[in-house]
Structure formats: structure tokens, C-alpha cells
Amino acid sequence: MSPPEKSPARPLVVVTGTGAVTGFGWGVAPLFEALARGARAFRAIGRFDAARHRTHLAAEVPAAGRPLALEGMPHADAFAVFAAEEALVAAGLGRRELGPEAAVYFASSTGNMVEAERFFAELAATGGRRARAGLLASQPCSGPAEAVARRIGAAGPSETVSAACASGAMSVARALDALRLGDCDLALAGGSDSLCQLTYGGFNALRAVDPGMTRPFREGREGLSMGEGAGVLVLETREHAAARGAAPLAILAGAGVSCDASHMTAPHPEGAGAVRAMRDALADAGLRPDEIDFVNLHGTGTPLNDDAEWAALCAVFGARAREIPVASTKALIGHLLGSAGAVEAVVTIDALRSGALHATPGGGPPAEPPSSRTPVRIGLDGPLVVPGARYALSVNFGFGGANAALVFERAGEPA
Amino acid sequence: MSGAGGEAIRVRDPYPGLRDVVVTGLGALGAFGAGREALAAGLRSGAPRLSPVERPPGYHRSHSARRAALVTERDFARWIPPAAARRMGLPSRFAVAASMMALEDGGLPRAQVTPELAARGAVFLGTAFGSALFSEQLLGEIFRDPEQASPFRFAESVANAPTAQVALALGITGANVTLTLREASPLAAVAGAAREIGLGRADWALAGAVEELSPLLHAALDRFRALARPHGAQPEAARPLDARRDGFVAAEGATVLLLESAERAAARGARVLARVRGAFQATDPSAPAASWGCGVDELAEALAAGLARHRVLPEEIGLVVSGASGARRGDLLEGQVLRAGWEGAPLPPVTAPKGATGEYGGFLAGAAVLAVESGLVAAPRWFEEEDEGVGIVPVDALDAPPAQTVLVSTLAAAGAAAWLLLDPA
Structure with a gap:
């Protein structure tokens, strides 16, 4: 696909605030601090009884730190609302009714499924008499986006992309289009998903979950580890941010989406769709591959994903694939499914600002290529220093062959 | 054009050079x-x-x-x-x-x-x-x-x-x-x-x-x-x-x-059923998780601003294909928003295909294309008694396919709203 022609008048879209909820806690601060240490958020699942599941670990969001105001709210809604409000505060917008200027472009793979599972369990246990239908009210994938719009009074467009693990990045791409075309002045783009038995049992049925902790791009890796949480970016045009005196954290320079159209659950073996998404994102940003300073990988830790992703990196970056710094955030916070791309975008922006790309821990030495296809510039034991990094790519791939890639540019001088 | 409070409604700049x-x-x-x-x-x-x-x-x-x-x-x-x-x-x-x-x-x-x-x-x-x-x-x-x-x-x-x-x-x-x-x-x-x-x-x-x-x-x-x-x-x-x-x-x-x-x-010499003139969306943040809200003025302003952005005057709408489904609150909101969007002027003919197809499955979009192409509208056999709050009587039939733009409207439970503008071929 040839890239779209760039309009010289196309407005620049900037990120002015970020928010996150992850297995490290509520907020970006605990996330960034833990990433800098190379800590991992995996522990025994408490959200549901995982005893009969094949695996037992996940990066579950701790109950501690959840604001009282969000008590009683379904998990994915609460993650979304917290991350959105944190992002708005960071953007200098505070907690106020935003009205028609603001849009919500969100993502989720299962919405508030864990609450629906409680309804299902009550249905089975009580023969339906005492199953609480209220548990289903926010179950659809659109639930978290609706909760955010309600909370902040966003009256512009609101929508939810559900493209499995590519959803979060795709929602950011949709927001980028909307801002460039003037559909809104300000967009909250992100995603939210909570741990639930449906996805935990489903990925285990596919034998895609590592019984221990995930080890992306390591030899002998056995699969992903599940996580949960939300990530939100406040996006606005540079002019809009400047008019209100907001300092950009980064520039969202480009996006690309594509489909493998080759298999429902396995990636294209050569990463053909991933290559297209990355190339389209680069073209959208007006960049050459050699201008990218580091890549935040999809990096699930499944044998098939990492092989296909490495093949895609080689196709896009050529020999430089072995030199370009890369990281998998999933090695630390797990796979957040529909919100993965959003949280990883938050992490990518922080790496651009700090000049350090977090480690990708996993234990054990990487085997030498070609058997493992391990990129040489992955931070195995500690962060990679990327001083002066200007452009970064964040990529996500999902079931059904959905792919999305985002290009971020550092705003301001390097750290 | 003004909103419910008399203030001018903001109309966004037209879309820059999108292909038809x-x-x-x-x-x-x-x-x-x-x-x-x-x-x-x-x-x-x-x-x-x-x-x-x-x-x-x-x-x-x-x-x-x-x-x-x-x-x-x-x-x-x-x-x-x-x-x-x-x-x-x-x-x-x-x-x-x-x-x-x-x-x-x-x-x-x-x-x-x-x-x-x-x-x-x-x-x-x-x-x-x-x-x-x-x-x-x-x-x-x-x-x-x-x-x-x-x-x-x-x-x-x-x-x-x-x-x-x-x-x-x-x-x-x-x-x-x-x-x-x-x-x-x-x-x-x-x-x-x-x-x-x-x-x-x-x-x-x-x-x-x-x-x-x-x-x-x-x-x-x-x-x-x-x-x-x-x-x-x-x-x-x-x-x-x-x-x-x-x-x-x-x-x-x-x-x-x-x-x-x-x-x-x-x-390729394809037969054109309809032309997509434009689309726009909004949200009613007053809507609870499982029903419709009360944001009549805000949605009506979004509708008016969307039409204006696409350079369509309300009087240039030849037909409204409404997403009204029979939902008590949803249909009330739909009627109120449409009437507020027209600022008291008579509405064009309104059809509600979900009375014939049911809700979900996207049949509203299909019905809209058929209406644009051939003038077919759902026969409102269900309709007997006008609701004063809604204030809309669905049209029985059209004499001819609409010569003007068709507005397709849908207000969802939990707040999302989407409109589509279709022009005849």
C-alpha cells in the first residue's frame, strides 16, 4: 500500500498528558519507577480462583491505591477512569467537565467481563433467581469508554476499538485521524482491560501462557503472561496545546494499521502485516527506518510472535535490526490485551523523555542467532541508555492478524 | 445558528480534501x-x-x-x-x-x-x-x-x-x-x-x-x-x-x-447506490450504562453542527432514517433531538426501519441505502398512536426516491451517537 499523501497543512498532534494503571499500581509513577528497576509485576492471581487453571500467575492491579471514589465501579471502568483523570491532570486540564471539545477513542478486548463472569456464576449457583443483572450493565467492550465519557463529561465522539491485542494502538491511531481532521480539539486515547477467566482460560487453552513469568525474545520462551490495567494519552493539536499553554510530552508523528489475513490466532510467519503497519506508520510520519531510535516491541514471549516480529524488524530495518534498541514492556507488566498498546505508548513516551529504555528481564542467557532470533540490543539485565533519542516506534499485533504501529517524537531537548 | 442557550454553535472547518x-x-x-x-x-x-x-x-x-x-x-x-x-x-x-x-x-x-x-x-x-x-x-x-x-x-x-x-x-x-x-x-x-x-x-x-x-x-x-x-x-x-x-x-x-x-x-462502471456525503459522532455523557440520557440540547447542537460542517441545511434533508427502535427512552430522546435540531421547523419524512427488522445487525444502514436508492421505507404497520413527547409520525411510503440528502440517525444506550449523510447517486 502506498502511503497517503501528507498534507502540508495537516496539524501536528501532541501528547500533553499520560495516565496508567498496571500491576505495579495506580498511576504512571509506580510504573515508571518499577520499569527503571527492571521489576516484574507477576504474582499469584487473586481476582479469581486460578487453582484449576494450567498456570497461576498474572500482573494483577493491586487493590491498594484504588481511590475510594472508584469503589464499586467495575474493574476495567475503574482502571480507565483513573488513567483518564491522571492524564487530564498531567495535561493541566484538571478534573472538570470537558463538553463537546473532547472525544474518547478507547480500546478493550473484553470490557467488564470479570463482572459478567460473576453474573454467570450466580446464574449457575442460584438457578437464575438471584443473579444480579446489574453486573452486566458495563460488560460490553464499550463499557470503559462510556465510563470515561460519563466521568469527564466528554460530549465529542466516543468509540471503542476491539481488535484484540492491537486495540490500544489502534485507538490512538483513530484519535490521530480525528484530530488531524478536526473532529475534536482534544482526545483521550487509550484502553482498559481487566483480568478475567475468559481470556485467562482461553490463552491457556491455546497453550500460549508461560507457566512461569514470560521471557520475550529468550531461547526456550514458553508464552505470554497476562496482565491488566489501562493506559490513556491526552492528545491535542499543537496549536490547541499552545493556546492553553500546555507543554507537549511528545509528538504523535504517525500511525499505521494493517491485517495479516493469514490466520486467526497465529501471526504471519514473516510478519508481513506487521511490516506493512510499521512502514505505513513511518511513511505517515515522513520518516525513514534509520531515523527510528528504538522500538517498543509487541514482544509477547510466545514462540510464534517473537519469531514473526523479529522477521518483521529485519524486513523494516535490514541489518540495523540487530543494532536498534528494543524492549518488551510485557516482560514486566504482562500482556494487557486491549490496553497493551495504550500502556506501551505511555512507556515509549517516557523512554523518549528519560533517554532510557527499560530492561526486558526474563532470566537465562539468550541463545545466539539464528536459533533464537534474539535481537542483540535488548536490555537483558538493565535499561538501555538511548541518549538523544528522537523517534520511537511502538507496535502491537493481535488475533485475527490485526496490526498497529505508532511513531512518537520527543518534544523538546533530550534528557 | 444557535444552541439552546442562545449562544452560537461552533461549526468546525470543512474536511480537507477527502476523496468522494x-x-x-x-x-x-x-x-x-x-x-x-x-x-x-x-x-x-x-x-x-x-x-x-x-x-x-x-x-x-x-x-x-x-x-x-x-x-x-x-x-x-x-x-x-x-x-x-x-x-x-x-x-x-x-x-x-x-x-x-x-x-x-x-x-x-x-x-x-x-x-x-x-x-x-x-x-x-x-x-x-x-x-x-x-x-x-x-x-x-x-x-x-x-x-x-x-x-x-x-x-x-x-x-x-x-x-x-x-x-x-x-x-x-x-x-x-x-x-x-x-x-x-x-x-x-x-x-x-x-x-x-x-x-x-x-x-x-x-x-x-x-x-x-x-x-x-x-x-x-x-x-x-x-x-x-x-x-x-x-x-x-x-x-x-x-x-x-x-x-x-x-x-x-x-x-x-x-x-x-x-x-x-x-x-469499473459500477452502479452507485448512494454517495457518502459525510458522517459525524457525539456523546451524551449524561447517559447511564444501560439506558439513554437526557442530553437533548447537547445532542441537537452536535447534530446541527455536523450538518453545518457538511454544508447541509436542515431543509435540504429529504428523509430521516431513524434508529428509533421502540425503546421507551431512546425513541423519546431521538424525537426530541431531531425536533430540536430542526428548531421547530417541520421535520422531513421520518422512517424507522427497526420496526420491521428489529434492533442489532446493522439493518439500519442497509435500509438507509435502499431508501436512497429506491425510495423504499419500512411500512409502519406497528404505528397507531402518536407520542406527543416524541412528536414524530413515521412516513407510510415515499412517492419517489429522495432527491435530497438522507440523514441516518442513531442514538445508542450509554451515550454514543452517530449520524450518516447519504446522497442519491
């Missing part, structure tokens, strides 16, 4: 049958063809809705090779079948979708609830014994499975996007696909919606009092805009439109 997009094919699969003619016949009949919904013990209340507009077609061999169909859940089969119908209707049969053409295609589908039955069955398996959970069922339980299966069936490697905005999903998906083409990232797209109605989903909708209920010997009936309405009739199926750049459609 046209509709050249329509595929639909519902309780009415398969294909454009079946949908047209369903609209003429004025009522959905209802079937009993399974009632597993404990799911439904004794006085609940009992029937829905279910797809009875189970032989998909005309559209999907049996071996491929076996690897799909029901929603995927609905979506792929409707996609193949849309291609055929558009004079672009599957055999003509070359890899080069597929690389310039995209798929945008909407769904309110995703794969209901497989999710429920998979959960049952996991609750019984996680080791026995079906990986196939898991793969097909994700909301984007039908969208992906359409791409797989045709090798389409462009954007593959599944949007979930409850009842506003179909229009948002069509708008998304039109934008993808308008921006030049695709030359053509399959766009629409798919929905599957499981017994549990039906029971859940009923528990939220969303569904019309039977009254004595009278079966449940959708009565959009009528004072006696008591909910919608749930439906399942799929609607897929073939969208193309006007340039590409002209180059």
Missing part, C-alpha cells in the same frame, strides 16, 4: 432472509419475522420477552466453503456471508478480488456485544474444567473475529477495524471505512455490522427492560415512535456495504 466515497453493494442476512431483496421484503412487511428464543432454566423471567428476529439460515455454502465455515463461529459466518453478498451485489465477485485489489481494501465492522454464544459456552467450559476449554471457541469469541474472518476469506490486508458503540456501531463502522477510503489509505472497503443473539444475551436485555414484551395473546412487537412502545425486538444477523472511492467505482 460511494456505496456500490449491499449484503444483508437476517430473520427476513438473505440478500438485498429479502431485506427489502422485510421492510415492506413492516414487522420482523420472529422465532422463539431458547429459554434455558433460570435465564428468563416468566413474564419476559420470548421471541426475537433470529437468523434461520444455517446453510452458508453459497457464500462460504464448508471447510472454512467449520472454522467460524456463527457471527463470523454471518459477516462473511453478508460480505460475499455485498461484493456480488456490487458486481465485484470474490474471484475478481485479486491480491493487488485486496491489498487496497479494508474491513470495518461494528458490533454491540461481540460473540455472545461462544463467550458463554467457553465460560461454561472454563468453569467446569479449564483444561477442557476449546481453543477454537476462544479464538472465535473475540469481538473482532468476524472482521478478521472477512479479511481472511478475501485476503484483505488493509485496515481491519472492529468498533463497539452499542447501537451506534453500524454507522460508526461505515463512517470509519468511508474515512479510510477518503484519506486514500484504501480504495474500497466492506463495512457494516454483525450481531449474534444468544439466549443469555436475550435474557439479559430483557432483565434491563430493553425488550418489548408479549401482552396476553399479543406477541412482542417493536413499535418505534409509537406511544405504546415498550421496548425493542432483538435481532441478529449482519449487514455489509461495499464502499469504494467514486473514482474507482466510475472506472
Whole structure:
């Protein structure tokens, strides 16, 4: 696909605030601090009884730190609302009714499924008499986006992309289009998903979950580890941010989406769709591959994903694939499914600002290529220093062959 | 133009240089049958063809809705090779079948979708609830014994499975996007696909919606009092805009439109069913999670601003294809927003196709295309008593296809709103 022609008048879209909820806690601060240490958020699942599941670990969001105001709210809604409000505060917008200027472009793979599972369990246990239908009210994938719009009074467009693990990045791409075309002045783009038995049992049925902790791009890796949480970016045009005196954290320079159209659950073996998404994102940003300073990988830790992703990196970056710094955030916070791309975008922006790309821990030495296809510039034991990094790519791939890639540019001088 | 408070409504700058997009094919699969003619016949009949919904013990209340507009077609061999169909859940089969119908209707049969053409295609589908039955069955398996959970069922339980299966069936490697905005999903998906083409990232797209109605989903909708209920010997009936309405009739199926750049459609001599003039969205943040809100003024301002952005005056709208479904609060809000958007001036004719098709499955988008193309509107046999709050009497029939722009309107539970503007060919 040839890239779209760039309009010289196309407005620049900037990120002015970020928010996150992850297995490290509520907020970006605990996330960034833990990433800098190379800590991992995996522990025994408490959200549901995982005893009969094949695996037992996940990066579950701790109950501690959840604001009282969000008590009683379904998990994915609460993650979304917290991350959105944190992002708005960071953007200098505070907690106020935003009205028609603001849009919500969100993502989720299962919405508030864990609450629906409680309804299902009550249905089975009580023969339906005492199953609480209220548990289903926010179950659809659109639930978290609706909760955010309600909370902040966003009256512009609101929508939810559900493209499995590519959803979060795709929602950011949709927001980028909307801002460039003037559909809104300000967009909250992100995603939210909570741990639930449906996805935990489903990925285990596919034998895609590592019984221990995930080890992306390591030899002998056995699969992903599940996580949960939300990530939100406040996006606005540079002019809009400047008019209100907001300092950009980064520039969202480009996006690309594509489909493998080759298999429902396995990636294209050569990463053909991933290559297209990355190339389209680069073209959208007006960049050459050699201008990218580091890549935040999809990096699930499944044998098939990492092989296909490495093949895609080689196709896009050529020999430089072995030199370009890369990281998998999933090695630390797990796979957040529909919100993965959003949280990883938050992490990518922080790496651009700090000049350090977090480690990708996993234990054990990487085997030498070609058997493992391990990129040489992955931070195995500690962060990679990327001083002066200007452009970064964040990529996500999902079931059904959905792919999305985002290009971020550092705003301001390097750290 | 001013808002409810008298302040000027902000009209955004016009879109910069997007390519023109046209509709050249329509595929639909519902309780009415398969294909454009079946949908047209369903609209003429004025009522959905209802079937009993399974009632597993404990799911439904004794006085609940009992029937829905279910797809009875189970032989998909005309559209999907049996071996491929076996690897799909029901929603995927609905979506792929409707996609193949849309291609055929558009004079672009599957055999003509070359890899080069597929690389310039995209798929945008909407769904309110995703794969209901497989999710429920998979959960049952996991609750019984996680080791026995079906990986196939898991793969097909994700909301984007039908969208992906359409791409797989045709090798389409462009954007593959599944949007979930409850009842506003179909229009948002069509708008998304039109934008993808308008921006030049695709030359053509399959766009629409798919929905599957499981017994549990039906029971859940009923528990939220969303569904019309039977009254004595009278079966449940959708009565959009009528004072006696008591909910919608749930439906399942799929609607897929073939969208193309006007340039590409002209180059291949395709018949144009409608032109996509524009689309816009808004949100009513006052809406609770399972019902409609009260943001009449805000939605009416969004409607007025959207029309103005697309350079359409209210008096230039020849027909409103309304998403009114029979929902008590939803139809009231729809009527109030339309009337406020017209600022007291007489509304153009309004049709409410969900009275004939039921809610979900994207049939609103298909009905809108038929209305633009041929002037066909749903026969409002359900309508007897005007609701003063709603203030709209659905049109019986049109003398001729509308010569002016058609506004398609849908306000979803939980707040999403989407509008689509279609022009005659």
C-alpha cells in the first residue's frame, strides 16, 4: 500500500498528558519507577480462583491505591477512569467537565467481563433467581469508554476499538485521524482491560501462557503472561496545546494499521502485516527506518510472535535490526490485551523523555542467532541508555492478524 | 445558528480534501432472509419475522420477552466453503456471508478480488456485544474444567473475529477495524471505512455490522427492560415512535456495504447506490450504562453542527432514517433531538426501519441505502398512536426516491451517537 499523501497543512498532534494503571499500581509513577528497576509485576492471581487453571500467575492491579471514589465501579471502568483523570491532570486540564471539545477513542478486548463472569456464576449457583443483572450493565467492550465519557463529561465522539491485542494502538491511531481532521480539539486515547477467566482460560487453552513469568525474545520462551490495567494519552493539536499553554510530552508523528489475513490466532510467519503497519506508520510520519531510535516491541514471549516480529524488524530495518534498541514492556507488566498498546505508548513516551529504555528481564542467557532470533540490543539485565533519542516506534499485533504501529517524537531537548 | 442557550454553535472547518466515497453493494442476512431483496421484503412487511428464543432454566423471567428476529439460515455454502465455515463461529459466518453478498451485489465477485485489489481494501465492522454464544459456552467450559476449554471457541469469541474472518476469506490486508458503540456501531463502522477510503489509505472497503443473539444475551436485555414484551395473546412487537412502545425486538444477523472511492467505482462502471456525503459522532455523557440520557440540547447542537460542517441545511434533508427502535427512552430522546435540531421547523419524512427488522445487525444502514436508492421505507404497520413527547409520525411510503440528502440517525444506550449523510447517486 502506498502511503497517503501528507498534507502540508495537516496539524501536528501532541501528547500533553499520560495516565496508567498496571500491576505495579495506580498511576504512571509506580510504573515508571518499577520499569527503571527492571521489576516484574507477576504474582499469584487473586481476582479469581486460578487453582484449576494450567498456570497461576498474572500482573494483577493491586487493590491498594484504588481511590475510594472508584469503589464499586467495575474493574476495567475503574482502571480507565483513573488513567483518564491522571492524564487530564498531567495535561493541566484538571478534573472538570470537558463538553463537546473532547472525544474518547478507547480500546478493550473484553470490557467488564470479570463482572459478567460473576453474573454467570450466580446464574449457575442460584438457578437464575438471584443473579444480579446489574453486573452486566458495563460488560460490553464499550463499557470503559462510556465510563470515561460519563466521568469527564466528554460530549465529542466516543468509540471503542476491539481488535484484540492491537486495540490500544489502534485507538490512538483513530484519535490521530480525528484530530488531524478536526473532529475534536482534544482526545483521550487509550484502553482498559481487566483480568478475567475468559481470556485467562482461553490463552491457556491455546497453550500460549508461560507457566512461569514470560521471557520475550529468550531461547526456550514458553508464552505470554497476562496482565491488566489501562493506559490513556491526552492528545491535542499543537496549536490547541499552545493556546492553553500546555507543554507537549511528545509528538504523535504517525500511525499505521494493517491485517495479516493469514490466520486467526497465529501471526504471519514473516510478519508481513506487521511490516506493512510499521512502514505505513513511518511513511505517515515522513520518516525513514534509520531515523527510528528504538522500538517498543509487541514482544509477547510466545514462540510464534517473537519469531514473526523479529522477521518483521529485519524486513523494516535490514541489518540495523540487530543494532536498534528494543524492549518488551510485557516482560514486566504482562500482556494487557486491549490496553497493551495504550500502556506501551505511555512507556515509549517516557523512554523518549528519560533517554532510557527499560530492561526486558526474563532470566537465562539468550541463545545466539539464528536459533533464537534474539535481537542483540535488548536490555537483558538493565535499561538501555538511548541518549538523544528522537523517534520511537511502538507496535502491537493481535488475533485475527490485526496490526498497529505508532511513531512518537520527543518534544523538546533530550534528557 | 444557535444552541439552546442562545449562544452560537461552533461549526468546525470543512474536511480537507477527502476523496468522494460511494456505496456500490449491499449484503444483508437476517430473520427476513438473505440478500438485498429479502431485506427489502422485510421492510415492506413492516414487522420482523420472529422465532422463539431458547429459554434455558433460570435465564428468563416468566413474564419476559420470548421471541426475537433470529437468523434461520444455517446453510452458508453459497457464500462460504464448508471447510472454512467449520472454522467460524456463527457471527463470523454471518459477516462473511453478508460480505460475499455485498461484493456480488456490487458486481465485484470474490474471484475478481485479486491480491493487488485486496491489498487496497479494508474491513470495518461494528458490533454491540461481540460473540455472545461462544463467550458463554467457553465460560461454561472454563468453569467446569479449564483444561477442557476449546481453543477454537476462544479464538472465535473475540469481538473482532468476524472482521478478521472477512479479511481472511478475501485476503484483505488493509485496515481491519472492529468498533463497539452499542447501537451506534453500524454507522460508526461505515463512517470509519468511508474515512479510510477518503484519506486514500484504501480504495474500497466492506463495512457494516454483525450481531449474534444468544439466549443469555436475550435474557439479559430483557432483565434491563430493553425488550418489548408479549401482552396476553399479543406477541412482542417493536413499535418505534409509537406511544405504546415498550421496548425493542432483538435481532441478529449482519449487514455489509461495499464502499469504494467514486473514482474507482466510475472506472469499473459500477452502479452507485448512494454517495457518502459525510458522517459525524457525539456523546451524551449524561447517559447511564444501560439506558439513554437526557442530553437533548447537547445532542441537537452536535447534530446541527455536523450538518453545518457538511454544508447541509436542515431543509435540504429529504428523509430521516431513524434508529428509533421502540425503546421507551431512546425513541423519546431521538424525537426530541431531531425536533430540536430542526428548531421547530417541520421535520422531513421520518422512517424507522427497526420496526420491521428489529434492533442489532446493522439493518439500519442497509435500509438507509435502499431508501436512497429506491425510495423504499419500512411500512409502519406497528404505528397507531402518536407520542406527543416524541412528536414524530413515521412516513407510510415515499412517492419517489429522495432527491435530497438522507440523514441516518442513531442514538445508542450509554451515550454514543452517530449520524450518516447519504446522497442519491
